[in-house]
Structure formats: structure tokens, C-alpha cells
Amino acid sequence: MRSGRLAALIVLGGLLAAGLLVEAGEDPAPPVELDRVVPGVAMPATRAETLTSTWFCAGGTATPDGIADHVIVIANPTDQAREATLTVLTGRMAAPPAAGEGADDEGQAAEGDQAEQTEETTTTTAAAAPPTNEAPATHVVEVPALDRVEVALADIVEAPLAGAVVEIDGGGVAVEHQVTGDGGRATAPCSTTTSDRWVFPWGVTTRGNRELLVLMNPFPDDATVDATFATDQGTREPARLQGLVVPRRSMVGVFVDEDMRREQVSALIDVRGGRIVVDRIQVFDGTDGREGITLAHGAPVPAEVWTFPTGETADGLEEQVVVLNPSDEVAEVEVEVLVDGLDPEEDIPPEPFSLTVPQGRYSLVNLHAEERIPTGTKGHAIVVRSLNGVPIAAERVNAAGEPATNRGITATLGSPFEATRWIFAAGGPDAAARDQLLVLQNPSADTVTYDVTGFSGGQTIALQNLQGREIAPGGRAVIRLGDHIDRERLSVVVEASAPIVAERGLYAIGGRGMAISMGIPFADGVVVPDPLEG
């Protein structure tokens, strides 16, 4: 009688051996990482079908003599009216640094001290900013279908700092905010997320230039914040900004220039407990020739690819890209400039800039000073990508002055996404006061068709000559809206046949004011570009 010993040994042993071999032959499972580069988190985005949507508009003032009068712009491209509830939070500036801890002017004797402060770790705990003792004010507005409303926070509260949490009873709505001061007007999307970390690659705190970080805590418990700044001479952790408490449902403003004077300051705001929203208002008073005001929220999540559709250097038009590496590993970064109108047969595209960005530090490329970038006649798009998988944050800074026709300075984070639909809530071409440009970049290898539609006063307006237009593969479309319509209050939706990146520039005509900002993508149809494809 057969014992079956051999069969059993072969089958059972074979199964186990095969399993072990299969496992040994497989690549080790990659570490599970959350895909945090999601629309609405990495950058503001709107969803068509949601129960509610919430926007956080932190930066701004609400006093008669404020440096950045804060206005909220809510655009409703849907065919149903929405109700928006604004919870207006107020706050004050953080106490300036104590004597001896204040700003050190660049080029002064304090340089030596700076070197010593590099990489320092300060463990003292800062006191909380004095609370305003004011309960948040609530303001409800109806946003008609296919229309937009603007709410000046100064009409609701009076406070050194005023921000708003905008809750809307539905999706598809976009919220931007704008600040107006002596340097002109800046416009940017509000944030759709809170975060326990915000990074700002760019910042200037030299004499005459003020960098204000506005920290908004919309939650029912206090938040404790640590701020770290990367400068050209290392990192700094001002004592007053370590353990800084942002009281619940209020805001705290921090003038970074009270702590340091530097041409380039990158800021990293970490929250020990809780989550906050941080906006940056940068004001240039012309002391060094730059005039203007910028408004932007930080990057809550780093990404591997940042795309900037707008780009131009010329006499009077300066442009630089600042790359910040907030991670714990060195980032190998490439900055590629995609110049318009190059003949593939004859023209050689500019060689990408290769950067090695240490952890916690920044690196910048001054495109205006680079000979490989053509100036004057040809615009360009910029793509910043991490080549070794270390996520980064990239910000582009554009400054305009003599002999350019515009005046001002603007900075914006790139877009980590491509999307088929983009909305611009604020703006509107006004032949008398404001020029508006839309810049669409097609990152794909195929031609993309797009439509531009405006809406205002309950009506949609298919802009003439902006329907069914094409963008060549890898190319851009630069649209001056004033050539197609003249309407001061016009929100715009761009819809493309394939994912693109859309940016808007608002330029004051004949005065100071320049604001370039990314559009707000509709979350459905968003794609995350692959950094290795380019």
C-alpha cells in the first residue's frame, strides 16, 4: 500500500517553499504613505457636490488705517443660490521681541551674532498674544446663483486683524480674499484646509519691507506654535515665536521683520497642538525700489511638482523662483523653464536649473539674471520638480517697476495639480482701472481645447473668441480678458478638454498693484503630475 509520504512531502513542502520563494522574489512592500497631496489640502479646491464647503481667509486688517483692508469675495458659479456664513475672527499683533532680541539689520555688526544663532534651538516659551476678548462675529450672506458677493470685514468688525471662516451650504463655490493698502491690492484664494504646518518659501524683511504672518485659529481650543526661519545665514528660531499661543477662535499677527532683517526669509510654522491657517502679507514701501503688497497662504503640504504658467522677464520685470525643502532629507530639484514659441528644429530650450536643497533650507533661482532665459519678447512657464522624491514647496516672485508698464510685486505658490476646470472668483477686466490676464499652461503632449466663461449678475457669459480655443502640447495661452469683455465684476471659469494649469494676473492700470495667483481647481478632474515625466 502506498504510504503517501513522498506525495505529502512534495506537496506540503513544495507549497511552503513556493510561498517563501514568491515572497522573496517580490520587492519589499513600499512604506505606506498617505497621499496628502489632495485637492483642498495641498491647495484650495472646490467640489461640485458637497454638503457644505468651508474656506479660511486669514490675512487682513479691519481698521480704518489698516495696512491690508480685508475683503472676502465669494463666487457662486452654480445655478442655485447659496448661503454663506462668515464667522469673523479678530486678533492682534504678537508682542514685539524684547530688547536685545530684535531685528538685526543686514550688514551691521550683528552679523557675527547671527552666525552664532544659526541652528540654535530656543526652548523658552513665548507668552500668548493678548486676546481680543471678542467673540467671533457671525455674518450671513446670500450668494445668488451665477454671481458673487464681496464682504468687507471692516463692515462687520473693527480689529487690528480680521479674518473669516466662510461656511457655505453647498459645493461648487469659490472664495478668494483681497487686501488693499498703500502698496495697492493683492488678491489670492482663501484656504480650504487647516494644517499643523505651514511653509512659506519666500519672504523679505529688509528695511522698508514688512512681512506679516497672520495666524488664524478657528478651533475651540488654543493652538501652540513654533516658528522657524531659514535665511541666507542659517535657520533662526526667535524666542518669542516658540510656544506662541494662538488663542481659540482668534488670530495673532507676527511681523517677522521685528526679528530679523533679511532679503530672503523662508518661514516654517509648526503647530505643537491643534491646527491653524497662516497667511502672509508682504508690504513693500518703496525704500529699496520695490512697491506693492502681496497676499498668499502658505503651503500646508509639500509636493514633488509645482507648476507656474506665468513667467516673463524683461527690463523692469524681475522674476525669481524660491524652493524650500521642509523635509528631513536633501532634495534634488530641477527648475525647468518652458519658453514660448521655440522652434523645435532650431531653438534649444534653456537647460533646466539643478538645485540641491538641504533639509530645512531654501534655494532660489533669479531668472531675470540668468542669460539662458530669453527676455523681453517671449514668456515662459516654469515647472519645479523634485527628482529624488523629497517633497518641496516652490514660490515664484514677480516684481514690476520702471520701465515696465506695471508697478508692484506679487508672489504665489505654484500649482501641485493639473485640472480640467478652474475658477477665478475675484477680478474682472476694467478698462479704466484693472487689467486681467489668464495664463493657461498645457503640460500634456496633446493639444488641449478650452473655453472661458464668465458669470456675473446671475448670467453666464461665454467670452467671445475664447470658446473652443486650442493650446499646443506643452504650450501656453495668455489671454487678456480686457480684449474680450469689459466688466469690473466678473468671475471666470475655465474649462479644458484635458488637465491644464490656470493662473490669473490682476494689474492695476496706471498705479501700484499687481497680483498673480493660481486659479481654484474643481476637485473632480484633478490630477497630480508625475515628477519624472517632463
Place this chain on the structure above:
Amino acid sequence: MDIPTPGAEAPEQAAPPPVAPPVVAVVVAHDPGPWFEETMEALAAQDYPNLSILVIDAGSAEPVKARVAAAAPDAFVRRLDENPGFGAAANEVLEVVENASFYLVCHDDIAPAPDVVRTLVEEAYRSNAGIVGPKLVDWHDPRTLLQVGEGADQAGYPVPLVERGELDQQQHDAVRDVFTVPGACTLVRADLYSSIGGFDEGIDYHADDLSLCWRAHVAGARIVVAPDARVRHLEALGARRRVDDRRRLQTRHRLRVVLSSYGPGGLVRTIPKVAVLHLIEAVYSVLVGRRGQAADLVSAWWWNLRRIPDLREARRHVKALRHSSDRDVRELMTPGSARFRQFLRGQIGVGEDRFTGLARGGRGMAGRLRSGTARAALTVWALVALVFVVGSRHLLTRGVPAVGDLVAFTSSPMDLFRSWTSGWRSAGLGSASPAPTAFGILAALGGLLGGSMGLLRTILTVGLLPVGALAAYRLPAPTGSRLAQLATLLVYVANPLPYNALSQGRWGALALYAAVPTMIAVLARASGLDPFGVVDAVGRSRPGSDRLWHRILGLAVVTALVAALVPGAVALPLLIAVAFALGSALTFRTAGSGRMLLAALAGGLLAAALHLPWTLDLVVPGTPLSAITGVDTVQHGSSLAELLRFQIGPMGAGPLGWAILVPGVLPLLIAREERLAWAVRGWTLAVASWGLAWAAERGDLPFALPSPDLLLAPAAAGLALAAAMGVVAFQVDLPGYRFGWRQLASALAALGLAASVIPVLGESIQGDWSMPGGDHRRALRFIDEEGRSEDFRVLWLGQPAVLPVGSWPLADGLAYGTSESGTAHTEDLWAGSDDGVTRLLADAVELARNGETARLGQLLAPMGVRYIVVPARLAPAPFAPDAGQTPEELVAVLESQLDLDSLDVPAGLHVYRNTAAAPMRAVLGDGAEIPTSGGIVGAAEAGLAAADPALPERDGRRTWSGALPDGSVVYLASGHSDGWSLSVDGETAEHLKAFGWANAFVVPEGGQATLRYETSPLRYLVLALQALAWLAALRTLLRARVNPSAEEVQA
């Protein structure tokens, strides 16, 4: 002599003149066998001149009158309608006989020599004895001694004065005093018999002679044995009562004799000794697998305690006749403990009475003792017990931390019983669904322990380790190899699975570890395959057909007990049987597979039936599969190598982790015949379990499976079975091989076994099996304190492995569950189906996760959720390492909610207070209206957070009362059910389905109101049937154990 008994039929004759003291032979007969005529003829043939014979027919099915008349025409017969027991039947003589000098009380299976009566009477006069006994010899071989009187120790255990089976060479033929004379044939002076009241009628069979003689000693009488009187004894009672029955009666009745015969002082001195002896014997019996014997010891006390009034009466009677002190009686006893001496001689459990042959058993056991296996078993068991105790010492002394599934038993047995009987389940948003059977089981067990739920929890967690070990030890018992049993024990105890399960708080894995060896044993016996079947007359193994249904029932009960905790366990017998069938096919021995599959299928179905009506809640359409398999189906990332080493926790790593596989390999190399077949079956089961666990870990299966630790329990048992066969093969097969590599393999297997034990020994030093030193309860105590005065829900979110509540799947490997008015209670461990309404909790969370709301608290408010707790690890830091279980994305979402207040709690835990929380029972005034649709959005918009709490006075678990104003609406944040009712001043309020899922009651006119849930009487009926089914199953199993089939007795 006068026997004027009515009804007694005696032949008319003239009485001879008295030439000797009258003796009446009292023969108690009950369904006597064919030997009876010989008994009667032997009595009739006595040469004693003044002997009368009285036969008491103790309710024989066939009256013995005719047989008596044929064999002993002069005998009288008195028939009793029922069998009152031997003593009571013999006592009939007191009623029907007068003027006798002696009674010769006889069994119906003796054959006295013709001079026995005369010899006994003469010795009675010569020794002035009250009781005289003969020498008992074997019926068939009169040269073989059975008894020549007996001694007894202070606990009433008999002390044989001769060795049974000893050849009678007249070496014991001297007359001597004894403590007792065996009851087969006893001459008692009639006046003594009358004064001590004859036999104790509280004793039907067994120990009646002990009682009689003890009381005779108390009365000052002398008891001697007269070996010249020789009586053949068939010991037919042994064939008429099963050994377990005899043992049980002996244990009970000996204890009764002790309790009734000692004076107060003697009783105080003796009872503790007897109790301790019984306790030790019971523990020993359990350890060596004689659970019936242990049960008899326990039941003996219970049996006597239930008869305290009767005992008191018996003691009064003994007191009345006392002429000798306890001290005098003790001097007649054998010093020390006869029982302990029996133990040392290896006699316990083999022959419990003289019918089955103490000496015979003793010789066998003595032989085994000499071989060392019994002592080795005790030694190994002592070491295993030591490892368990040392390894669990912190858990035993400080308590088992409430981590993972090991939720604290905070509910009392009554609470659990009410939860079981209630038609309303609080899990999730509540549902009118059947409660898990576990509630009833835990309530019953808690009640048995006097409400000590902490002790119950310890037993049901740490206690499962020895249960599993014992089950593994018993698994290969039919092989007859104690070495195999010990190897199985060691392999199973050395397996890292249970310790890892403890460290990870995996109760289900522990339960399966304890139960799977028993499941395998039952299936193996059901197969009827050698060596697990019943061996027939020609030595072939077969199933024992009349016991198959007992096997199925046993399998069903074991499976049902585990399924109470792990519902998916109902499929486990089938998995085992299928694996065994595959293993059978591999060895070309498919016989028995069908029976195993049949038994497994039937057992699983019956187990599911035992959980009715709960089973219905798990299988109704729409119920997620996770309700049966458990939510914890996410991949833990364990590799196949880790699974093979059972490394699902801290244990099992390193080269020594592989050693657990080594002993099981041996039989694949050297075993033959059925030993090889069973080893292959064990390995097939192990490979199948590993394969399923691996596939589940890799996510290769299109359906959900329980977590790997549950799937690995059969693998552990399969390996142990293979190891057992390895030892048997070592004993049986290896000697048949020439010396070579097989011997070397055997040595390596032994080394592997030794090496596999080392990690367990090392782990035991910690004293807590790597369980966290604390749990989340302290950090969350504020929630419990708040819950004492208010009702609210706690929503638990996170990875299912760290949730202390039964949970439902959310998404991305996350799960959610609830607890009511505090942290997790016992009842919260079972989730069941979500009944459609509970899913609203997940919907709300998903809205937040999708970024569709920043006010999750507002959505959860109408559901009564006041706290959201996200455990990120089993216990707070530093008690548990960060195992990477923090659901960062979920925490980020919750942190982003504007109405959730993140509380300051220890690392490893995230707790959010819902600042928009609404009362569980809210009252809306001013004629408020609640829509009957709208879902969670409609409820959130209703602004319930601003409503006042209603009905604050709790009365029971599902009843609240309080005053309500006119024109109010009462909102109840629970799933809608018609069982809820609100009465206001006796009037039933209109009941609405608020928002399409909750409850609302319209109260036009206020007053004193009571809100309660009315459980359907039908449910009580169904539960009563369920309880009866469990009791019937258990009773049947117990009876089957006590009364094994004739086949098994024969086997």
C-alpha cells in the same frame, strides 16, 4: 421465628425445635442474573440448623419468586415495587422478622460454602462480635482472594487487607478485627442491627457496609472477619453499574458516612483534611484528564450539602447510639490517608472500587509509574503550570489590562442578563436586533462566580492558556502514548500564538487557541480512524456509530462557545475537516473523511443553531460580511516567514522562532500507517491555515477573512498533532528501522522541541507576556465619570485592532464603533449588523473625510455623540510602542473640524469633545416640529444642540422618566423602533420616525412621562428556548461522559 409478613408467600411447614440461635439470611435481589439459582441453592444448602431465608425482591423487572421457589423452596420472598437501594431493601427485615438472633445480609451474587453461616455464628459468639464477615473469593476461581475484611482511613477510604487476585493459601485465615466487612455477606447481630437502625437508607448503593460498620463501632460493637467462612462473590453489581456511576456513588456516600458518623469534634478535625484531599485529587484529576473524577469529587460535596437536613437527622441517630468516642473509633482506623497512599501507588483513577480491582489497576499503574511516564507527566505539567503562573503573575496580581478585545468587564451579571434578554441593542445607533449569546453566557458564568466579573475576565483570558494546553495534551490520548501527549503539550505551549495574542489584546485568538485542539480531537474521533476510533473485538478501529451524534454535539458546543466570541468560528470545523480530507487524499487514506466532513458540517450548523436568534442578525441580507469575519481584515503586513513562526506579535522572531516547526517534521520522515496519515493531516491543516492567513495579509482574496491570528490557531494545533504522531512513530515505527539518519532526525526533533520552548521561558520572566503595562481607561476616566450622570454616545474611530469595541468597517482599513455613556462596556464588544441606521455614523465621518463638511460635530450631534475617541495604539505611551497604527489622515480630518475640541490626553490617544453635542433625549418646546425625513443633514439642521435634556431619571437600562411641558416634542437619538414608547400621565404619546431614522414623541399635554423600550414576549420565549437548547446540549454531553457507551466501556 415468626415471619408474619402479609404478602409473603412461604410454604407451609412445621418449624423444627430451636437448636441454635435463629439466623435469617436476607438476600437483596434486583434483576439477578443466571447465577442467582446458584446463590439460592448455596444458601439453602447451609448446614446451620436454624436458618431462614428471606429474599427481598427489590423491584426486579421479572419477579424472582419463581426462581427462588425452584432453588430454595423454603425461602420467603418479599417483593418491593421499586428498588430503594440495597440498604433500604435489607432494612425490610426489621419490619418482617421478629425474634431472630442474627441477620445474614447477602447480595444476590454470592455462593457461600455450606458451613459459612455456622462458622460466622460460632465466631460471633466466640469473639463477642456484633458483626462478622467471611472471606470473599472469586466466583469463578475460588483460589483467588477478593477480600478478607477491610480497613478504612479517617476519610472513609477503604484499606484492603489482602491484595486482590492474591492466591488463597490460607495465609490470611486468622480471625482478626477489621473496620469493615464487605457487604456481600455480613452476619449482624439482630439487636445491634435494630439498635443502629440497619443500613443507612440515605445510601442506596456503595459504602453502605462502611456506614453500617462505622455505626456499629460507634455503638461499641466489635467487628471481626472469620476467614474460615468462605464465600464466592461474583461482584455482578460491577457489571450492572458503570464505573463512573460507581465512583460517583462511592465518593458521595463515603463523604456522607464521614459527615454523619463523626462527633462534632471529630468532624471539625476531619472535614478540612477531607476537603483538602478532595481538592488536591480534583486538581490532579483535571491535570491528568480525568475530568469526570474531578466532577464527582465536587458533586459529592454538593450532593451532601443539598441533604443537610437528612444528614442532621442521621447525625442525631448516631449520637443517640454512641458508646464509643471518635477517638476510640479512630484507633480502629488505618492511620494516615489511604487515598494518598493509593496515589503514591498510582491507583487513583484506575480502579475506584473493589469491583473493578484496585490491586489489578494498582499493578498496572505501578508498572507505568516504574516506567516513569506518570511521574514525567506530573513533572512536565508542574513545569508548564509554573511557566504559566510565572509568566502571567503580573496579569494575575495586577489584572489584565483592557487592551484590544480584552475589554474590561464593567457590567454585572445582571446587566449582562438584561442586555441578553432585552430586545434593544445599544451598539451603534441602537437597533431592535437579537443580542449576542455571549451576554447570556457571561451572565451565567459571572453568576456562578458570585458576580466576580474581574475574576471571570482573568479566567477567560489568562485561563485560556492552560485550557488550550490541556486540550492539546488530551488530543493524542487515544494513541495511548503519554510521551506523545507530553510532546503535544510542549509544542502547543511553546507556540508563540497565545502569548502574542495576549500582548495584542486578541481575545478571539486566545479562545481559538484553547478550543481548536478539542475540535480536532472530536473530528478525529468522529472519523473512526485508528487510533481515534473505538477498537472492536478484532482490534480494528471504527467510529463507534452510536456515539457519532455525541461527537457532533460536542463539536457544536465547543464551536458555539468560541463562536460566541468569534462568530466566524462556526466555519472552523469545516475548514479543519476539509484540510484533513485533503491530507487524507495525500496519503491515499480517504476513509473516514466523509464522516469528518459530515460531523464538521453538522457541528457547525448546530453551533450556529445554538446561537439563534443572534445568528439571524448575522446572516440577514444586508449584513456586512465583517459582522461574521470581524472587521479586522486589514493587512498587517506579516510575511509568510512571520506567519510560519506565528510571529504576529513580539514573540517568534529570530532563529529560535523556527524551532516550533521542527518536531512536526519527524513523523513525515519516519512514521508509517495511520501515524503518517495523521501527521500529514496535521500538516495539511497547518499549511492551509498559513496559506489563508498569508493570502489575507497580501489582500489576494476577493472576500474578507478573519485576522491572521484567528487563522493561525488551526495551524498551531495541526503542528501539535503532527508532533504527537512523531513521538508515537518514534516509539512504534523507529525500532523497525535500521540505525541511520532516522535516529538522527529523531534527535534533531527532540532538540527542536527543546529549543522551541526557550522563547516561552524567556518571555515568561517578564510576567505579563509583553502585554502593555497600562491601558487607556485612566486617561478616559473623565468620560466614565461624566457618563454616570448623563447619557451620551462615544464614537470610536481607528484601526479595528486597537478599538476596544465591536466595530464596523469605515474605509481604508479603518473602523468605527460606539459605546454608551462612558468608555467601552462588556456589551460593546459585539457589533453585529448595523441595521441600516448605524451606518449614518460612518456617513457623517465620510463626509468629513471627503472634505464635505468642517462641522462633523454638528452632524453627529443628533446621534448623541459627545466624544470621539481615536486610539492610535493599544495603550498610551510608554506602555505600548507606537506600532504605526495612528490613522494620520483621520486625525487630520478630525483636527480640522471646527466644532470638535481636541482634548489633552496622553500620546497614543486622540479625544475630541463635540462642542455641538446634543442630548441623547432632548425636549423641544414651543410646539416644535420634527420632520420625518432628511437624514443626518436634516437632523443637523434641526439645531438639537440647543435643546434641553429630557427625562433625566433612569430606571433600569432602557427606561427613563421625568416631567415634560405642554406642547413639547421629545427626541431620542437612537435608531427608530416601534418598541420605544413614551407615556405621559398614562397616555401614550404619538411616535414619529424623526429625520427618517430616529425617534420623536409628540407631547401635546405635559406631565410625568416615562420612556421605555418594550421587549416582545416572543423574544423572551425564543431566548428561553435557546437557554433550554444549551442546557440540553450540555446535559447530554455530561451524561455521555458519565455514561459512556457499552462500546467505549468495552474499548
